[in-house]
Amino acid sequence: MDATAFLERVQALQRDGYRLLMINATAIASTEDVELTWSFEKHGHLEHWREQVPPEQEVPSVSGLYPFAYLYENEVRELFGVKVTGLNVDFKGQLYQTSTKVPFSAKAIRARLDAQKGKKP
Amino acid sequence: MKKTIVLMGPQHPVLIEPVVLDLVLEDELVIDAIPRIGYIHRGLEAMVEKVEYADFGTVAERICGICSFMHGMGYCLAIEELMKVEVPERARFLRVVWAELSRIQSHLLWLGLGADALGFESLFMQCWRIREGVLDLFDRTTGGRLIHSVNRIGGVRRDISDEDLAGIVKTLEGIGAAFSDVARVFLEDPSIRHRLDGLGVLTTEEARTLGTVGPMARASGITDDVRVDGLSPYDRLSFSPLTETAGDCLARCKVRVREVPQSIDLVRQAVALMPKGPGPIDTKVRGFPSGEAYIRLEQPRGEVVYYVKANGTKLLDRFRARTPTFANLPAMISLVKGCQLSDVANIILTIDPCISCTER
Numbered sequence: 001m002d003a004t005a006f007l008e009r010v011q012a013l014q015r016d017g018y019r020l021l022m023i024n025a026t027a028i029a030s031t032e033d034v035e036l037t038w039s040f041e042k043h044g045h046l047e048h049w050r051e052q053v054p055p056e057q058e059v060p061s062v063s064g065l066y067p068f069a070y071l072y073e074n075e076v077r078e079l080f081g082v083k084v085t086g087l088n089v090d091f092k093g094q095l096y097q098t099s100t101k102v103p104f105s106a107k108a109i110r111a112r113l114d115a116q117k118g119k120k121p
Numbered sequence: 122m123k124k125t126i127v128l129m130g131p132q133h134p135v136l137i138e139p140v141v142l143d144l145v146l147e148d149e150l151v152i153d154a155i156p157r158i159g160y161i162h163r164g165l166e167a168m169v170e171k172v173e174y175a176d177f178g179t180v181a182e183r184i185c186g187i188c189s190f191m192h193g194m195g196y197c198l199a200i201e202e203l204m205k206v207e208v209p210e211r212a213r214f215l216r217v218v219w220a221e222l223s224r225i226q227s228h229l230l231w232l233g234l235g236a237d238a239l240g241f242e243s244l245f246m247q248c249w250r251i252r253e254g255v256l257d258l259f260d261r262t263t264g265g266r267l268i269h270s271v272n273r274i275g276g277v278r279r280d281i282s283d284e285d286l287a288g289i290v291k292t293l294e295g296i297g298a299a300f301s302d303v304a305r306v307f308l309e310d311p312s313i314r315h316r317l318d319g320l321g322v323l324t325t326e327e328a329r330t331l332g333t334v335g336p337m338a339r340a341s342g343i344t345d346d347v348r349v350d351g352l353s354p355y356d357r358l359s360f361s362p363l364t365e366t367a368g369d370c371l372a373r374c375k376v377r378v379r380e381v382p383q384s385i386d387l388v389r390q391a392v393a394l395m396p397k398g399p400g401p402i403d404t405k406v407r408g409f410p411s412g413e414a415y416i417r418l419e420q421p422r423g424e425v426v427y428y429v430k431a432n433g434t435k436l437l438d439r440f441r442a443r444t445p446t447f448a449n450l451p452a453m454i455s456l457v458k459g460c461q462l463s464d465v466a467n468i469i470l471t472i473d474p475c476i477s478c479t480e481r
Contacts, residue, residue, distance in 0.1 A: 097159030
């Protein structure tokens with residue numbers, strides 16, 4: 001993922017009048033990757049951008065362009081373990097108070113499913 | 122000057138919602154606010170791992186007790202889109218009736234809490250007395266005052282007879298008349314103006330930059346309202362978003378006051394346009410959903426976005442609800458910075474935060 005090119009694309013969309021609707025993450029069960037989707041909206045039209053992010057990959061923050069994005073980015077970092085860099089507000093893992101670290105990661109989901117089946121996680 | 126950190130919440134005498142903020146103060150001036158999410162984080166989204174898609178609506182509507190109906194409706198709309206289900210017209214209008222009743226009761230709840238926060242106890246009681254009439258309508262038509270379980274994938278579980286619909290319109294006329302007296306107090310009373318006028322100002326530009334939604338955005342002059350973006354059957358109802366321009370706490374209060382009669386009128390229009398009953402009110406759904414869907418709705422507190430990813434089995438891959446309070450949190454934090462400690466509760470309250478929705 002080329003951070004500069006990505007942010008330029010976001011900036012172009014912003015100039016075109018799109019607002020950031022949300023950033024959503026989904027853990028991919030078969031790998032440790034996370035599917036990250038940026039959704040934008042303009043007059044009811046939705047635009048979605050998707051990246052499949054491996055655990056070691058860094059993802060640039062869009063909070064420099066959409067200042068409120070920090071909340072979504074802190075969330076995907078804490079709940080899914082995505083390495084978001086360059087946040088304008090960094091809660092340093094203190095936003096969500098959860099008993100399990102990175103509770104929505106593929107690994108944590110597998111552990112829960114194994115526990116449901118009565119297996120040892 | 123020495124900084125002091127004051128822990129605000131989760132229990133606070135003014136805020137009914139368990140808002141948790143670390144307030145950094147210099148004397149009485151708030152210079153920073155750090156939110157903490159998780160006090161009531163229940164991991165509801167993760168329950169798609171074990172609750173079948175056909176039953177998940179009952180989980181979705183438990184995200185929040187006030188927006189319960191719309192959470193259930195949003196989830197059902199997402200699955201209906203994935204499975205290409207044609208919902209009967211009468212069911213779509215019935216959903217509008219319940220959705221607007223939800224807005225009325227939510228705004229009345231908030232107005233009562235607002236009055237209580239200002240020390241205006243009699244006004245608080247009047248708001249909640251009127252709200253009881255709306256909750257009674259829910260009780261009669263769905264069987265539940267707050268959790269309704271009336272949405273189902275393909276339509277709704279219960280019909281309302283045409284006589285009862287006429288009765289609802291008549292009851293709402295009475296509620297509207299009673300509310301007009303209360304509304305006058307919110308709009309004209311000097312003690313309310315004194316506490317809210319000019320406080321917590323969010324300009325139109327700031328509201329856009331901080332991604333605000335719903336009445337909070339409309340109080341700053343932004344005309345966004347998902348209902349006018351073509352969601353059926355709102356496209357057949359005559360209305361336009363109600364806005365204010367001052368962007369302060371009073372403007373946010375005014376928007377909600379004005380939206381109550383608007384919602385009453387929308388119920389009246391929906392009942393008038395609804396196909397004659399009884400039914401049909403649902404479409405039989407078979408099989409399993411597959412693919413992805415995004416649904417946007419205008420909840421009482423603002424725009425909510427539902428994302429569903431399905432894999433063709435009985436369990437979904439992902440359910441996500443981006444709630445209006447989640448979108449309004451950055452603006453809330455921004456507004457609190459620079460205000461006096463005594464004003465924090467009022468500013469937070471006028472955002473109408475729902476922490477159950479935010480933390481899910």
